[in-house]
Structures are given as structure tokens and as C-alpha cells.
Amino acid sequence: MFETLILMLDATMRVSTPLIFAALAGLYSERAGIVDIGLEGKILGSAFAAAAGAAVFGSAWVGLFFGIMASVSLAMIHGFACITHRGDHIVSGVAINTIVAGLTVTLSMYWFGMGGQTPTLSGDERFLSITFPFADALKDVPVIGLIYSELLSGHNILVYLAFAMVPMTYWVIYKTRFGLRLRAVGENPHAVDTAGISVAFIRYRALIICGILCGIAGAYLSTAHNAGFLKDMSAGKGYMALAALIFGKWRPVPVLLACLLFGFLDAVAIRMQGVVIPGIGEVPVQAIEVLPYVLTVLLLAGFIGKAIGPKAIGRPYVKERA
Amino acid sequence: MSQAKVPAWVNIALIPILNILLAFLVSGLVILAIGENPLEAAGYLIYGAFGYDEGIGYTLYYATNLIFTGLAVSVAFKGGLFNIGGEGQAYIGGLGVGLVCLSLDKTMPFYVIAPLAIIGAGVFGAAWAYIPAYLQARRGSHIVITTIMFNFIASSLMVYLIVNWLKEDGRMAPNSRTFDENAWLPYLHELLSPLGIEIGDSPLNVAFVIALICCVLIWALLWHTRWGYQLRTLGTNPTAARYAGIDTAKVTIWAMLISGGLAGFVGINEIMGVNHSLLLNFTAGYGFAGIAVSLMGRNHPVGIILAAILFGALYQGGAELAFEIPTITPEIVVVIQGLVILFSGALEHMFKDRIEGFFIRRAVA
Numbered sequence: 001m002f003e004t005l006i007l008m009l010d011a012t013m014r015v016s017t018p019l020i021f022a023a024l025a026g027l028y029s030e031r032a033g034i035v036d037i038g039l040e041g042k043i044l045g046s047a048f049a050a051a052a053g054a055a056v057f058g059s060a061w062v063g064l065f066f067g068i069m070a071s072v073s074l075a076m077i078h079g080f081a082c083i084t085h086r087g088d089h090i091v092s093g094v095a096i097n098t099i100v101a102g103l104t105v106t107l108s109m110y111w112f113g114m115g116g117q118t119p120t121l122s123g124d125e126r127f128l129s130i131t132f133p134f135a136d137a138l139k140d141v142p143v144i145g146l147i148y149s150e151l152l153s154g155h156n157i158l159v160y161l162a163f164a165m166v167p168m169t170y171w172v173i174y175k176t177r178f179g180l181r182l183r184a185v186g187e188n189p190h191a192v193d194t195a196g197i198s199v200a201f202i203r204y205r206a207l208i209i210c211g212i213l214c215g216i217a218g219a220y221l222s223t224a225h226n227a228g229f230l231k232d233m234s235a236g237k238g239y240m241a242l243a244a245l246i247f248g249k250w251r252p253v254p255v256l257l258a259c260l261l262f263g264f265l266d267a268v269a270i271r272m273q274g275v276v277i278p279g280i281g282e283v284p285v286q287a288i289e290v291l292p293y294v295l296t297v298l299l300l301a302g303f304i305g306k307a308i309g310p311k312a313i314g315r316p317y318v319k320e321r322a
Numbered sequence: 323m324s325q326a327k328v329p330a331w332v333n334i335a336l337i338p339i340l341n342i343l344l345a346f347l348v349s350g351l352v353i354l355a356i357g358e359n360p361l362e363a364a365g366y367l368i369y370g371a372f373g374y375d376e377g378i379g380y381t382l383y384y385a386t387n388l389i390f391t392g393l394a395v396s397v398a399f400k401g402g403l404f405n406i407g408g409e410g411q412a413y414i415g416g417l418g419v420g421l422v423c424l425s426l427d428k429t430m431p432f433y434v435i436a437p438l439a440i441i442g443a444g445v446f447g448a449a450w451a452y453i454p455a456y457l458q459a460r461r462g463s464h465i466v467i468t469t470i471m472f473n474f475i476a477s478s479l480m481v482y483l484i485v486n487w488l489k490e491d492g493r494m495a496p497n498s499r500t501f502d503e504n505a506w507l508p509y510l511h512e513l514l515s516p517l518g519i520e521i522g523d524s525p526l527n528v529a530f531v532i533a534l535i536c537c538v539l540i541w542a543l544l545w546h547t548r549w550g551y552q553l554r555t556l557g558t559n560p561t562a563a564r565y566a567g568i569d570t571a572k573v574t575i576w577a578m579l580i581s582g583g584l585a586g587f588v589g590i591n592e593i594m595g596v597n598h599s600l601l602l603n604f605t606a607g608y609g610f611a612g613i614a615v616s617l618m619g620r621n622h623p624v625g626i627i628l629a630a631i632l633f634g635a636l637y638q639g640g641a642e643l644a645f646e647i648p649t650i651t652p653e654i655v656v657v658i659q660g661l662v663i664l665f666s667g668a669l670e671h672m673f674k675d676r677i678e679g680f681f682i683r684r685a686v687a
Contacts, residue, residue: 102656
């Protein structure tokens with residue numbers, strides 16, 4: 001029983017990693033007042049760019065670089081539409097998701113000709129797991145051994161980075177001048193403008209950070225979690241990250257917990273396949289898979305707490321003209 | 323103020339056409355980037371979509387779905403609501419059609435099944451849109467987020483229902499059994515051939531006619547009823563609408579019910595008209611494509627018909643193109659769709675301000 005739990009928590013960490021990156025990405029963007037339902041497209045685009053880069057140059061790190069570049073470019077398109085041209089944030093996000101869904105397949109067909117996939121990655125082309133010192137030696141120590149060797153050790157570097165990003169984000173958002181301005185831009189851009197700070201510049205920088213984090217999320221999917229790019233491999237992770245962001249009420253630590261909860265539910269759903277619970281019968285996998293979305297809807301409806309987003313979210317800022 | 327000085331044709335025709343041309347130009351660059359000739363590709367595309375009878379039939383068959391989802395998006399949009407849930411509503415609408423057909427096809431004749439199936443599609447689609455609408459109107463949750471969530475919930479629900487309850491016994495494929503023929507919507511080529519009109523075999527069916535009727539009804543509803551006026555007021559200025567005594571919550575809910583019902587009609591075309599069984603993923607992105615159609619058609623039924631036919635042509639021509647030039651996948655159509663959404667939706671101000679400025683200056687001078 002204890003071992004099962006540890007193994008499930010281990011799976012939770014792996015599944016949650018892209019969610020954490022993407023949800024934190026959304027946090028920077030939305031805290032600055034830019035709605036980002038293009039998370040999904042950025043993850044998918046970067047997953048493809050990372051796998052392609054890793055396959056061609058034989059290095060996962062080069063892949064990561066390409067993934068981030070792709071994702072940041074998409075974020076800049078979003079910024080160009082929403083910040084510079086005061087376009088609708090949601091329409092722009094939908095456009096980015098749609099363009100990427102088509103473009104990744106088209107380009108992968110052209111470059112690799114494998115029906116919308118990239119070649120299978122191996123060795124240095126992937127981020128491999130890191131074994132902590134003495135993990136094997138401590139394996140048989142009761143309780144602590146299992147936690148240390150299974151749960152903490154044996155993940156790839158991006159998993160640890162994801163967890164490190166949470167305190168980092170907390171620090172940036174709440175303890176730095178940039179963070180203060182970022183939050184202010186999302187709540188009351190007018191006040192920031194009055195103080196003589198460029199609203200557009202802060203929003204662009206927020207989107208660059210958002211692009212970088214989504215880029216890592218995508219690279220994780222194709223070069224660490226899986227060994228290559230598959231068509232539509234983001235499979236709604238961007239939307240789930242958005243749900244986690246709302247569920248965590250746009251705050252770093254609660255967002256982390258929401259991601260872990262959603263990841264855990266995912267791990268449970270896989271585990272529960274075909275399992276019959278006495279008295280209830282077989283719980284449909286779909287019922288567990290759908291929980292994150294249902295929970296988010298309930299939260300938004302105010303049935304469990306209340307989700308109040310940044311005040312100026314989704315509204316283009318028009319500098320007052322004299 | 324100065325708005326009035328811009329000639330109407332600039333807003334109705336010039337700017338949309340310019341945006342679309344830009345989207346096609348960028349698509350052409352994508353095709354150029356993968357080493358193919360965009361003009362040659364366009365040639366195959368146009369021939370595939372309009373060059374022969376079956377092609378035209380397929381084009382209009384795809385357009386049928388897009389008219390439904392495009393209208394669905396536009397009705398909500400007129401009220402200032404962004405319905406991203408067309409995909410889920412269409413999916414559940416199909417469930418409504420499927421349930422009616424599966425339960426009645428052994429016992430009832432076509433003229434009983436058909437109206438019930440149409441009602442089923444509308445009611446199921448509307449019901450799926452009702453929950454996000456209610457939550458937006460009464461509890462203040464954002465409709466965009468809830469409709470996105472409801473797309474996923476719909477998709478899980480359908481997998482569960484089809485795999486566990488509706489799947490035909492002894493078959494691996496997650497499909498329901500095929501309906502008896504009296505629950506099939508007639509194909510147009512079958513209806514027209516006794517009249518001496520041959521249009522070639524294609525999945526084009528009576529649902530296309532239903533789609534056109536919907537366009538007329540929605541046009542009348544939006545521009546010739548009191549409710550339509552209330553909806554448009556709500557969309558233009560919610561504060562003014564409230565001040566004028568319009569029950570905005572009620573209008574919001576009804577707008578989404580109509581929107582969801584229209585999206586649900588995709589099920590008529592797909593389930594009753596072509597597949598004749600309930601299956602997974604028959605919505606195939608039409609809900610999202612509806613956003614592009616609606617933006618491109620300027621939220622007007624006539625524009626939506628034109629945009630839907632254009633997109634239908636892209637779907638059908640894209641398939642032909644992928645067949646002729648194997649390095650180009652049918653997904654190029656999805657790219658074009660996305661670019662249309664980007665340029666005619668998100669970047670609509672890019673040219674608009676400048677062009678309007680140009681005409682205003684000219685009018686003043």
C-alpha cells in the first residue's frame with residue numbers, strides 16, 4: 001500500500017511538471033493582464049521544435065533552446081496582437097492554438113516525412129533521469145529509503161527545475177520591483193502609466209517569461225517525458241494548466257498545489273483502469289479524468305471558494321490621449 | 323462621430339477582404355517554405371473544391387457544419403459572449419440525434435424520426451450551453467473558461483457513453499450500431515436525380531437545406547425582432563442595455579441556448595446525414611473552425627454562408643491538394659484557418675484604423 005502510494009506520487013511529479021511550467025507561464029501573463037488561452041499552442045509548438053532540434057543536433061539542450069525560441073515567438077505574436085494592436089486576447093489565443101496545431105504536422109511531414117512525428121529520440125537527445133547519491137544503497141531502508149530513492153531521486157533535471165520555479169516565481173512576483181509593476185499592470189494599468197512606466201513594455205516582458213516557461217513545458221513533453229514529438233501531443237495540457245492557474249487563484253503556491261492535484265488525479269485515473277471498488281463497482285476512468293475541469297467550473301461558479309482574477313485582465317490598455 | 327464618414331463598403335468588404343488576403347499570403351509563404359509552389363497548390367485546391375460535381379458536393383457538405391457552428395458563434399458574439407464551446411455542444415448535439423435514431427429506427431417511420439432527431443440535436447446542444455450560460459449570467463463565472471472546460475467534459479462523457487453503453491457488441495471500433503435506413507437523412511443527389519438533376523455522389527444531404535433555413539431564421543431573429551434588438555444592445559453596450567431595462571441575464575442565457583442548439587445541429591449532418599451511427603470525434607474541430615467562419619463572415623448570416631463555403635472549399639480542396647502533393651498535409655487547412663482567425667480577429671485593428679483614417683481624411687478634404 002505504502003509502495004503503491006509512493007509510486008503514484010512519483011508518477012504525479014512526472015505528470016505535473018509540464019502543468020507547473022505552463023501554469024506559472026500563464027501566471028506571469030495573466031498577472032500582467034494578458035489572458036492566455038494560447039498556452040496549449042505554445043506547449044505544442046515548443047514540443048515540436050524541441051524534438052526537431054534535439055533530433056537534428058543530437059542534443060536535448062539544443063532542443064530545449066529551440067523549444068523556448070518557438071514558444072517565445074508565439075508569445076510575441078500574441079503580444080503584437082493584444083498589446084500593440086489592442087486585439088481580443090481570446091481570439092488571438094485561439095488563433096495561435098489553431099495555427100500551431102496545423103503547422104506542427106505540416107512541418108514535421110516536410111522535415112521528417114513520418115506522418116506528423118519526429119524520429120524517436122535516444123541518449124543525449126533526451127533529458128535523462130538523475131540518480132541521487134546513495135539512492136541505490138538506501139533503497140532498502142524502510143520508509144525513508146523508498147521516499148528518497150523512488151520519489152525524490154530518479155527524475156530528469158526539468159522536473160526539479162519545475163519545482164524550483166515555484167519559489168522563484170513567488171520571489172519575482174512578490175519581492176521584486178518588476179513583480180510589483182507586473183501585478184500593478186494587471187490590476188490598474190492606468191496607475192502604472194501615470195507613474196511613468198510603460199505598460200506595453202512590462203506586458204511584453206511578462207509574455208517573454210511566459211514564452212520561456214511554456215517552452216520548457218513543451219520541451220519536457222517531447223524530450224524528457226516522451227521520446228519524440230507526436231501529433232497533438234499536448235492533448236489539452238495547456239487548458240488544464242489554465243484550469244490549475246484559476247484553481248490556484250493566480251498565486252504561485254496554490255497553483256503548484258492545483259497542478260499536483262490535477263497530476264495526481266491523472267495518475268489515479270491511469271491506476272484505476274478496470275479496478276473494481278467493493279460496493280461502488282468499477283469507477284469509470286473518464287470520471288476521474290474530468291474532475292479537474294469540473295472542479296474548476298465549480299470554483300468559478302463560487303460553489304467552492306471564489307476565483308477572482310486580476311482586475312484589468314483581458315482589457316487592452318489605451319493610453320489616454322490629450 | 324467621425325465613424326459616419328467612412329463609406330460602408332470599406333467596413334463590410336474592403337477590410338475583411340484585405341485581412342483574408344493577408345492570411346492567404348502568409349499561408350502561401352508557408353507552402354513556399356516547404357518547397358512547393360503556392361500557385362500550383364492553389365490550382366489543385368480550387369479544382370478539388372469546385373472543379374467537378376462530387377467536389378462541389380463535398381465542399382457544401384463541409385460548409386453545412388461550418389454554417390451551423392459559424393452561426394452559433396455569431397449569435398453569442400452579437401450579445402458580447404464568446405462561445406468557445408461549439409465543439410462540445412456539437413458533440414452532445416450529436417448524442418441527442420444518435421439517441422433518437424437508435425431508439426426509434428426499428429419502430430418509427432422517417433417522418434417521425436427526422437423532426438425528433440432535429441429537436442434532439444437542438445435540445446442537447448442547447449442544454450450543454452445552458453450550464454455555462456447560467457453560470458455566467460447568475461454566478462459571474464467567465465463563459466470562455468467554462469465553455470472550454472465543458473468541451474473537455476463533453477469529450478470524456480462521450481467516450482464513457484459510447485465505449486460503455488452504446489458500442490456495438492462484439493466490435494472493437496467505438497461506434498454504435500448503424501441505424502436502419504429509415505433514420506438516414508436523404509442525400510441530395512438521391513433526391514435530385516428523379517428530377518433529372520445529376521450532382522454526383524457526395525455526402526451532401528438535407529442538412530444543408532436545414533442550415534440555409536437556419537440562416538434565414540437567425541437573420542430574422544437578430545434584425546427583425548425585439549429580442550434581437552435586445553441582444554445586439556447587450557453586445558454593443560451592456561451598461562446601456564441594463565439601463566434600458568433589458569434583463570441581461572435572461573438575454574445572455576437565451577443567446578447561449580440558441581447558440582448551443584445551432585452547434586448541436588452539426589450532429590444532424592454528421593450522425594444522421596453521413597455516418598449513420600454514433601461515433602467518437604465526429605466534430606473534428608468544426609466548433610473551433612466556426613470561430614474563423616464567424617469572424618470572416620462579420621457575424622452576418624450572408625457573410626457566414628460565404629465564409630462557410632470558402633472554408634468548406636479549403637477542407638475539400640485541401641484533401642485533394644494533399645493527394646496531389648504528398649508533402650503538403652491536409653493540416654495546411656488548419657494553418658490557414660488559424661491565420662484567418664489571427665488576421666481578421668485578433669489583428670483587425672492593424673489596418674482598420676489606418677484605412678478608416680485615410681477615408682476620413684479624404685472625406686474632410
